[in-house]
Amino acid sequence: MFYQHADLDIIEPRMAFCISPCIGLTTPSPGEMVAEYARLFGMQQTADAEGLRLEAGFLSFYVDPGQRQPPILELLTKDLASARALLRAFGCQEQAWNGESKLNLVTDRFGIAWNIHQGQPTKDWIDQMDRVAAVPAKIALHLHEGAKAAAYYAELLGEPATHTPGGWTIDSNHVRIVIEAGLPHGPAFFADAAAAPDPDALAAFFAGRTCHVDRFGITWKAALRDGPANAVVEA
Numbered sequence: 001m002f003y004q005h006a007d008l009d010i011i012e013p014r015m016a017f018c019i020s021p022c023i024g025l026t027t028p029s030p031g032e033m034v035a036e037y038a039r040l041f042g043m044q045q046t047a048d049a050e051g052l053r054l055e056a057g058f059l060s061f062y063v064d065p066g067q068r069q070p071p072i073l074e075l076l077t078k079d080l081a082s083a084r085a086l087l088r089a090f091g092c093q094e095q096a097w098n099g100e101s102k103l104n105l106v107t108d109r110f111g112i113a114w115n116i117h118q119g120q121p122t123k124d125w126i127d128q129m130d131r132v133a134a135v136p137a138k139i140a141l142h143l144h145e146g147a148k149a150a151a152y153y154a155e156l157l158g159e160p161a162t163h164t165p166g167g168w169t170i171d172s173n174h175v176r177i178v179i180e181a182g183l184p185h186g187p188a189f190f191a192d193a194a195a196a197p198d199p200d201a202l203a204a205f206f207a208g209r210t211c212h213v214d215r216f217g218i219t220w221k222a223a224l225r226d227g228p229a230n231a232v233v234e235a
Contacts, residue, residue, distance in 0.1 A: 016086050017157055018121045019172040020074035021059050021137065023187075026066045027216045033063055036214075040205055041134045042197040057133020058122075058174055059189075068217045070186025072105065072113045073139065075156075076173065080104070080118040087116065090156055109152060110143050111184055121173040134196040135189060137175045140221055142182030149179050188219035 027033050030052055037043040043054040043061065054061040077083040080100055087094075092106040095113070104116040143149045150168035154161040157172045167180040188211070196202040206212050210222045 016083060017075040017077050019139075019157065019175040019177065020076045020115075020117060020119070021122065021173070021175060022074045022115075022117070023059060023061050023139075023189075024064065024072035024074070024115060025061055025216070025218065026064045026069050026072075028065065028068065029216070030063045030065050033216050036216075037061070039198070040196065040202055041191060042195075043135070056135035058137040059133075059135060070113065071189075071218065072115055073187055074115045074117055076117055076119045076121060078118070078120065080116065083116055083118075090152075108156075110141070110145075110149055112141060112187065134192050134202070136192060136223055138178055138190045138223070139175065140178045140180055140188040140190070140219075142180050142188065143184055144181070146179050146181050153177060153179070185219065188221050190221050190223040192223040 025033070034043075034045055034052065034054060037054055037056075038045070041056060043056045046053050046055055048062075052063040054063060075083075084097065084104075087106055091109045092114075095105040095107060097104050097106075100118050105113060106116060107113050141149065146167050150161040150163075150170065153170055157170060157177075159170050159172050161179075162169045167178060169179070170177045191202060191206075193199045193202045193206075205214075206220075206222050210224075211219065213219050
């Protein structure tokens, strides 16, 4: 077992969770966010019973009105009841637990907020030959203890952590988690100017920076080609 915890020997941890492509955003100005993200990233608004939804390639952003807060990521599990005990063993703190198809919010050891949803991983990857997303399926976590965090999330997801020159990567359900050294401030998302509807507008958005916090408090990183892996550590 890659990440050790005293309680984990009574629970089967491998493949208990996988990354969901759904991300929760909260802002006092949802209409403005929708308009700006459509202009910059080509996100498309779709009708959804659960609220305002923006499609960005494989990722889906759900926008809720409210006080600004860090994005909420989502974990999928096949068994919500068993997952609750496993999350506690991993040191997650419950913020809300309302059962199947409702909000089940936890904060992990590194301060990242997750909704826990009972569901199956995505079987097939979307056809990127016909639609290249300006927002690729990569999520960055800036954390002080990169190696420790990589070990933690590798065990949580039951996937190997790969050490690269920039940090660590873990792939789960077609989504790549990128763990980088830095000041923790919630998840960050990547933007590819070459695939944006208006590359000049996205270049102006970054203004020569590789990382930018927008007026909604969301952190964006200029997408770069992944470098070669140095090592792979199995979960």
